Every structure is written in C-alpha cells, then in structure tokens.
Amino acid sequence: MHFLSLALFIGLVTASPVSKLTPRAASSPPQGAIVVDQSGSVAGSLPTVQAGVDALSKTSTELQTLYIMAGNYTEQVYIQPLAGPLVVQGQTDDTSSYKGNKVTISQNRSRNTVAKNDDTATVRNWSTNTKFYNINLENTFGHTPTNGQALAISAQETNQGYYGMSFLGFQDTILANEGKQLYAKCYVEGVVDFIFGQRAFAWFEGADIRVFEEAVIVANGAATEGASKFVINKSNVAARDANVQKGTAHLARPWKEFSYTVFQNTELSDVVDPEGWRAWNEATPNTASSTLAEFGNTGAGAGDKSTRAPFGQFLQAPIAIEDVLGSGWEKESYVDMAYMS
Numbered sequence: 216m217h218f219l220s221l222a223l224f225i226g227l228v229t230a231s232p233v234s235k236l237t238p239r240a241a242s243s244p245p246q247g248a249i250v251v252d253q254s255g256s257v258a259g260s261l262p263t264v265q266a267g268v269d270a271l272s273k274t275s276t277e278l279q280t281l282y283i284m285a286g287n288y289t290e291q292v293y294i295q296p297l298a299g300p301l302v303v304q305g306q307t308d309d310t311s312s313y314k315g316n317k318v319t320i321s322q323n324r325s326r327n328t329v330a331k332n333d334d335t336a337t338v339r340n341w342s343t344n345t346k347f348y349n350i351n352l353e354n355t356f357g358h359t360p361t362n363g364q365a366l367a368i369s370a371q372e373t374n375q376g377y378y379g380m381s382f383l384g385f386q387d388t389i390l391a392n393e394g395k396q397l398y399a400k401c402y403v404e405g406v407v408d409f410i411f412g413q414r415a416f417a418w419f420e421g422a423d424i425r426v427f428e429e430a431v432i433v434a435n436g437a438a439t440e441g442a443s444k445f446v447i448n449k450s451n452v453a454a455r456d457a458n459v460q461k462g463t464a465h466l467a468r469p470w471k472e473f474s475y476t477v478f479q480n481t482e483l484s485d486v487v488d489p490e491g492w493r494a495w496n497e498a499t500p501n502t503a504s505s506t507l508a509e510f511g512n513t514g515a516g517a518g519d520k521s522t523r524a525p526f527g528q529f530l531q532a533p534i535a536i537e538d539v540l541g542s543g544w545e546k547e548s549y550v551d552m553a554y555m556s
Contacts (some may be wrong), residue, residue: 236400236553238311241304241349244282248304252284260284264292264320274298282306283350285317292320296372297342300548305350313349313381313402313423321353326362332390336369343372343394344548353383363407366390370415376549377401384409391417391445395540395547398422399554404455408434411470412443416539419447420555425455426464426486431493433467435474440504444475444539452516453484461485464516466509468493469501479510479533487516492524502526510534 244250244257251267252260261267267281276299285306294301305318324335333339337352356365363386368377373394379401382388386407389398392415399420403410406428410419413436424432424447432452437443445467452464464486467476492507494500508528509517520529536544545552 236311236556238309240308241282241310242306242308244284245280245304248280248282250282250284251288253286253288254284257284263290264288265290268292268294271297271301272299278302280304283318286319288318288320289322290320291322291324291337291339293339294342294345297345300344300346301342302346302348303350304348307349307379310349310379312400313351313379316349316351316379316381318349319351319353321351321355323354323356323365325354325356325359325365327359332364332366332387333369333371335364335387336366336390338367339369339371340375341371343374345372345374346376346378346549346551347380349379351381351383353381354385354388356385358385358406370396370412374547374549376551378551378554387411391415395544395549397540397550399551405432406430408432408468408470410434410445412436412445413438413471414443415445416443416541417445418536418539419445419450422447422450424450424452426452427455427459428463429460430464431466431468432464433476434470435467435476436470437473437475438471440473442473444477444534446477446479446534446536446539447481448533448536449480450478451482451484451514452478452487454486459486462488464488465493466491467507468495469505469507470495472501472504474501474505474507476506477508477510477530477534478512479530481512482514483512483516483518485515487514487518489516489518489522490524490527491518491522492527494524494526500526 388405388409391412510530
C-alpha cells in the first residue's frame with residue numbers, strides 16, 4: 216500500500232522508460248509514511264532523521280517510506296540492513312531535479328577523528344533495495360593534508376538508487392562500495408577522489424559534477440579484474456566557481472591495479488586537464504591493467520589521443536548499462552526509469 220500511494224504521489228514509475236522526466240511535487244507526506252519534521256508541525260512526526268530510521272521495521276518485507284520535511288538536519292544517519300525495500304523522500308516542489316531540494320543533512324566527521332571511511336559519512340546506507348530522492352547530503356569538514364577522508368554518502372550495499380540528490384564534500388564525497396548502484400540526475404561536488412569505491416558497479420546518469428580546486432574526480436579501487444566498474448554517462452563536468460583555473464581537474468586516477476572508469480557521452484568543460492587521466496602516484500602508478508576510457512565526450516575538455524595520457528583509452532562503442540548493472544536492470548526495485556531519459 217505504501218508503494219502504491221508513493222508512486223501515485225510523485226510518479227516513481229519503474230515499469231517502462233519515459234522520454235522526459237516530468238516535474239512533480241512531493242510537498243506533503245504520502246499515506247503510510249514515517250515523517251521526520253524538526254519543527255514538529257506534523258502530528259506524529261519525529262524530530263531527527265535517525266529517529267525516523269530507527270522507527271522503521273527491520274523485519275517487514277513490505278516497502279516502507281521515510282518522508283523528510285524541509286529543513287537543515289545536522290546529524291549522522293545510519294541505515295542498518297532492512298528486510299524489505301525503502302524509499303527516502305525529501306520534501307520538494309520538483310522531484311525532477313536537485314535544484315529545488317529543501318532538505319539538507321550535514322555533519323563534519325573525518326578520518327582525523329574516526330577509524331574508518333564509513334564512519335565519516337553523513338549517511339551510512341547498509342540496506343539493499345533502497346531509493347533516495349531530493350535530499351542534499353553534505354560533509355562540511357573541508358580539507359586537511361592528512362586523514363581528510365570525509366564522506367557525504369557511504370553506499371555499502373547492492374541495489375541502491377539515488378535520484379535528484381546533491382552530494383557535497385571535499386575528499387571522498389561518494390563511497391560507492393558494494394554491488395549495483397545507480398545515481399541519476401544528481402549533483403556531485405568535491406576535489407580529491409570524490410567518487411570512489413572498491414567493489415561497486417556504479418552508473419552515473421545525467422550527473423552535474425563540479426570541482427572547486429585542483430581535482431581528481433574518480434578513484435576506482437578494483438583490486439582484481441572485473442571487481443568494480445564506474446561509468447559516468449550523459450553527464451557534465453565543470454568548475455563550480457568562475458575563479459577555478461582551466462585544466463586543473465583530472466577525470467580519474469587508478470586506486471588499485473584493475474581500476475575501471477569510463478566517461479562517455481559527457482560534456483567536459485575546459486576545467487579538465489588535456490591529459491585527462493593521472494597515475495595513482497609515481498611509486499605505484501596502477502596504469503598497466505586499469506581501464507581509463509572515454510567515448511563520445513564533447514566540450515573543450517574532451518581532448519584527443521594527441522593530448523591524453525598514454526594509458527588512457529578511446530572506446531569504439533559506449534559501455535552498455537547492462538555491462539554494469541546487469542541484464543534486466545530496468546526491472547529492479549531500486550531503479551526508477553523516470554530518471555533515465
């Protein structure tokens with residue numbers, strides 16, 4: 216029942232593709248949702264996002280919905296494994312874009328104070344079959360020369376989808392670490408390896424990727440062949456601010472020996488360095504067996520073989536989404552096809 220009411224409310228149709236994502240409002244909680252409202256104006260609501268998560272059934276196999284009213288929530292959120300699917304929806308007047316998001320969750324943990332990357336994340340999502348909509352996730356820690364890992368999202372399970380989200384940080388903004396993951400119509404911001412992970416098969420569709428200092432965008436950490444793939448498709452890469460120098464961003468560097476990153480059908484502005492790719496470091500380049508590849512990119516930063524690093528590749532055809540998310544991906548419960556146009 217929760218699923219039906221939510222689908223009717225915000226148009227989260229997964230059965231078939233649509234040609235254009237229609238803006239819809241999600242300005243009030245759908246029937247049956249657990250509601251988070253820091254103002255307390257909604258009867259029966261809970262004051263924090265974590266309190267809302269804690270109110271979810273851990274054993275129910277039915278779909279549950281967590282609806283977050285507008286506001287800035289300063290907290291870390293941990294979603295433990297649930298038996299059934301979960302939708303987390305932020306209040307918005309336009310579900311089609313992150314630009315009108317009214318919900319922000321932020322905190323400032325980093326590896327300076329905690330032991331593991333996961334422990335730094337604003338949201339730690341350890342549950343499968345989850346969909347997040349229209350929420351800004353921010354780690355406000357900033358920069359430090361050492362132990363600067365400070366995540367906005369730690370996506371630690373398979374079958375996770377993120378739609379109309381904003382992810383803001385400096386180093387390691389998105390940890391896509393396990394299984395099949397889809398990020399569509401999202402905003403991603405950072406400087407150091409700010410999309411990273413070791414065992415996920417992650418597809419980024421229609422992402423707005425922004426850098427604000429000398430940057431490396433992706434650090435895929437596949438330690439064995441085929442252990443992980445990151446593909447950025449139909450997206451755009453640019454400087455966040457007008458004062459960011461041209462040529463200061465690299466698309467990726469290989470964290471581990473079989474790193475796999477592809478940028479395809481993506482607009483690359485002149486913030487991208489003409490060489491495109493970087494080795495991990497001088498002592499351990501990790502370039503011999505890694506896939507750092509492009510297809511069909513456009514813009515001043517697209518480059519060609521004469522300018523790109525010699526270990527980069529230009530593909531003859533784009534990577535199919537089935538090669539990342541698997542056959543029948545469009546029928547999976549975490550996939551919202553309305554965001555895939």
